[in-house]
Amino acid sequence: MALLAGLRVPARSLLRAGARLRDAALGRWERAAGGGGDGARSFGSQRVLVEPDAATGVAVMKLWNPPVNSLSLDLLTELVISLEKLENEKTFRGIILTSDLPGIFSAGLDLTEMCGRNPAHYAEYWKALQELWLRLYQTHLVVIAAINGASPAGGCLLALSCDYRVLADNPKFIIGLNETLLGIVAPFWFKDTMINTIGHRATERALQLGLLFRPAEALQVGVVDQVVPEGQVQGAALSAMTQWLAIPDHARQLTKSMMRKATADRLLTQREADIQNFVSFLSRDSIQKALQVYLEKLRQKKG
Numbered sequence: 001m002a003l004l005a006g007l008r009v010p011a012r013s014l015l016r017a018g019a020r021l022r023d024a025a026l027g028r029w030e031r032a033a034g035g036g037g038d039g040a041r042s043f044g045s046q047r048v049l050v051e052p053d054a055a056t057g058v059a060v061m062k063l064w065n066p067p068v069n070s071l072s073l074d075l076l077t078e079l080v081i082s083l084e085k086l087e088n089e090k091t092f093r094g095i096i097l098t099s100d101l102p103g104i105f106s107a108g109l110d111l112t113e114m115c116g117r118n119p120a121h122y123a124e125y126w127k128a129l130q131e132l133w134l135r136l137y138q139t140h141l142v143v144i145a146a147i148n149g150a151s152p153a154g155g156c157l158l159a160l161s162c163d164y165r166v167l168a169d170n171p172k173f174i175i176g177l178n179e180t181l182l183g184i185v186a187p188f189w190f191k192d193t194m195i196n197t198i199g200h201r202a203t204e205r206a207l208q209l210g211l212l213f214r215p216a217e218a219l220q221v222g223v224v225d226q227v228v229p230e231g232q233v234q235g236a237a238l239s240a241m242t243q244w245l246a247i248p249d250h251a252r253q254l255t256k257s258m259m260r261k262a263t264a265d266r267l268l269t270q271r272e273a274d275i276q277n278f279v280s281f282l283s284r285d286s287i288q289k290a291l292q293v294y295l296e297k298l299r300q301k302k303g
């Protein structure tokens with residue numbers, strides 16, 4: 001089982017992790033105190049901060065689940081609630097999805113939700129992930145991912161579910177569905193989402209090899225639509241949003257639905273079986289062992 005060692009930042013230390021948390025917490029506190037954008041009030045939950053701009057109809061949605069924005073059950077639930085809230089507000093037409101943690105977009109599924117728990121927990125967790133994907137993939141809002149950090153596995157799925165992706169140009173900001181590196185298999189709806197983005201052959205290669213693309217490669221294969229210097233990601237995402245919002249809503253929304261419905265329906269029609277498949281897969285001793293070993297390697301690499 002390979003760890004992502006070749007792609008990692010060298011000599012990270014506990015100090016750096018501490019600084020990341022401190023800076024992130026400070027930034028969050030300042031924003032909460034100051035309010036957002038054009039005077040519209042920020043809202044959100046513990047792990048998802050939403051900064052709405054009523055003048056443009058665009059809300060910036062920021063993930064904040066330290067240390068690495070792993071998609072815990074709580075984060076998945078809060079994301080669905082925030083998304084639903086924006087969908088129900090007629091004022092909003094677009095979302096910029098980004099991270100509030102420096103250097104990390106999302107580390108993907110939370111491995112601690114998948115290790116050493118009981119079958120009922122695995123089922124609840126998988127259902128929550130399905131729920132988020134179904135909502136995000138099919139939302140009538142324009143969603144642009146401003147990817148300002150590493151984005152492996154479930155983090156990549158999150159980005160692929162958006163309408164457009166802008167990635168910050170930093171070689172540490174890898175993106176891809178790397179499940180096979182962990183000894184697990186990307187589910188069919190992860191695979192379908194990638195196929196719909198980059199095509200069948202490129203997906204097959206990426207999935208079998210568990211490829212994690214650096215920005216230039218990600219752009220070349222089409223996993224992202226734009227690569228821009230760090231610090232310009234949100235601005236570039238907002239510029240792209242202008243183009244998407246220039247299209248009449250009804251025409252764009254019907255087109256989005258036409259393009260995505262069959263893929264979403266495929267999961268909807270076998271949702272329960274997909275959950276059972278996940279639960280029985282995770283309940284295997286060999287899979288639990290492989291995930292434990294992977295998690296342990298992640299934890300030890302700091303030492």
Ligand SMILES: CCCCCCC/C=C/C(=O)SCCNC(=O)CCNC(=O)[C@H](O)C(C)(C)COP(=O)(O)OP(=O)(O)OC[C@H]1O[C@@H](n2cnc3c(N)ncnc32)[C@H](O)[C@@H]1OP(=O)(O)O
Nearest residue numbers: 004070107108109110111112150152153154278281298299
């Ligand atoms: C039939 C069904 C089949 C099942 C299909 C399941 C599909 C699975 C999809 C997934 O998303 S699985 C998760 C895949 N994710 C990864 O492989 C990413 C692993 N993480 C990393 O590579 C790195 O952490 C990073 C994201 C590149 C960030 O690196 P950085 O050096 O900045 O941080 P670290 O020191 O590595 O980590 C800090 C801290 O966070 C813990 N952690 C990292 N990733 C996860 C995670 N995905 N879930 C839970 N926890 C994670 C890591 O262990 C460290 O913990 P501590 O040592 O601080 O306790």
